[in-house]
Amino acid sequence: MKDAFGSPQSLLILGGTSEIALATARRLVARRTRTVWLAGRPSPALEAAAGRLRSLGADVRTVAFDALDTDGHEEALGKVFAEGDIDVVLLAFGVLGDQKRAEAEPATAVQVAQTNYTGAVSAALVCARSLRVQGHGSLVVLSSVAGERARRSNFVYGSSKAGLDAFAQGLGDALYGTGVHVMVVRPGFVRTRMTAGLDPAPLATTPAAVAVAIEAGLRRRSEAVWVPGALRPMMTVLRHMPRALFRRLPV
């Protein structure tokens, strides 16, 4: 159960090697979290991540989960919920893709869309059903500012996050009153391996800062969180910028 400050005792991470998710897990384990499930594609990295969390005192288990294998979601995730309540599900998997390549090879764009959107829709709905039965729990969805308004330079990724963001908001409304809370997290540029080699955008932040924002959002039961917070007014301006101008922005 979450305590009065929204600190969970059990956590399920979808995308178990995500740097943002693991930074969040470390923070939560330092508070009340004792049970952690890392769901992801089996790899040494996944096991290593589990080992590091174990050394912090958590009881950590890994479960094979591939976002693209939507047919397998029920079984993979059902197994987790069968073992006990999950207080927070952190949906963190995602791929950035390569925009130039996507335009040349549409199949790679499909992969991005299927991972970030279709895979997320499937996994979120499977988890939502179990959370509903529990009557409590939070589903935290890692969206992105990139979904707020798709940019020329990465609109495949951006549009997949736009779809995910809209989906998660709708799911939050659908679950209103069921005890289940859905929180959309919209980070800007976060320095992780996903963005390695890219030039940091303005207001670039760290996985640790996203983790702080997620923890605060759980405490307040926020429906949307921007990281850093200053992105919210900034994106409001960008969203209303005329197309002709927006197109020419160097972002």
Next chain:
Amino acid sequence: MSSPAGPPGSRTAPETAPATATASVTAPAIASAPVTTSVTTSVTGWGRTAPTTARLARPGTYDEAVAAVRACGARGGIARGLGRAYGDAAQNAGGAVWDMTGLDRIRAVDAEAGTVVCDAGVSLHRLMEVLLPRGWFVPVSPGTRYVTVGGAIGADIHGKNHHVAGSFTRHVRSFELLTADGAVRTVRPGTALFDATAGGMGLTGVILAATVALLPVRTSLMTVDTERAADLDDLLARLSATDHRYRYSVAWIDLLARGAATGRAVLTRGDHAPLDALPARARRAPLAFRPGGRLPPAPRGLPDGLLGRRSVGLFNAFWYGKAPRRRTGELQKLSAFFHPLDGVPHWNRVYGRGGFVQYQFVVGLGAEGTLRRIVERIAARRCPSFLAVLKRFGAGGPGWLSFPSEGWTLALDIPAGLPGLGPFLDGLDETVAEAGGRVYLAKDARLRPELVDVMYPRADAFRALRAHTDPRGVFTSDLSRRLAL
């Protein structure tokens, strides 16, 4: 009186209900099981933190309660009284919550034995309304009248008279407990089931009715002595030296005062006024219970942060300043003395959407140094908490998870949104646990589960009894999940 059945001649039945026999309640056949409709709804405790959703049902008869327990699903159920526990004790995510206030009959008053037999959903407010005019008062009264008899047993509540009268269950002669197998048992003091249920937070079963010993009183007024204590040392000295002279004693302490004034407080102590203390006019109806008008409820949707450091600090200073240095024999209404907060319905809303937590702990006599360190830490932290309450407890009772034990108890309200509050309170827990103390489960919404067994050494026996009497885990609450009880 051994059983509520078979009324002796002296008994009067004040309320609508005839003195039907609670002891004779048996489980109905499933075929004729009465159905109580339930609504799916969001539930919190008084502190309004950590809402979860449950199916809320309000059984109106013992049979309906039995049927509800028998029909509860995989996520179990938990009894709920008036929801005055601050945390998650009376909520059960995804399962059933049984609102017991539908069982609201006072079955019998035995003037000879000085006992009342009533349903578990009857509030202490109702008992006062009915019993005071007959010259009886509840044996233990918490800081609000709006708690049920079931909740009073489930949390084994204490009042300002703990140092002389102990906690609520010391005055319970027996109760009817609906257990996981669907049977109803009469449970008496001195048995394991009684001691597990006294303070057992509803986790041993649903209390349907109880026989409670009452306190005879001559008037419905209180005679109250008030004095100021300049600091914590002064306060503890006064409580230690003279508490035994009073039936009721409590100190309101200003936790925002710092430096030399750290722990400054106002003591209010008193007793039920004797008849001759009343002015002539009041003597005509000495037992009238007039709690006084309630103010309009606090509005919904108040913003967070209304009770900031500044406003609370000003309030505390004003209130300390206006208290008399020393005043004796003041006549006060019962409600003003015991339940000042009941004048504002839903006052918990003033903490805004983020809600609040109440932190209450007890440490033993001799642990004054610990108490002092904690008071200093709270003052240094500038927690905007007004009117914290300090009291000296008498000896504890036999309840396995019962909170009171001999020593000093401090209770304070803090807005849940205060940054860093979680780790701060965890730090206080460590200090309390090291000193052999404990926090009060009825107020708790955040204790680290590892500390439960340290603070409540009989928690293991409690779990063992539950495993034995309730192997399927019928009685489950968010608190029992969170603390693995």
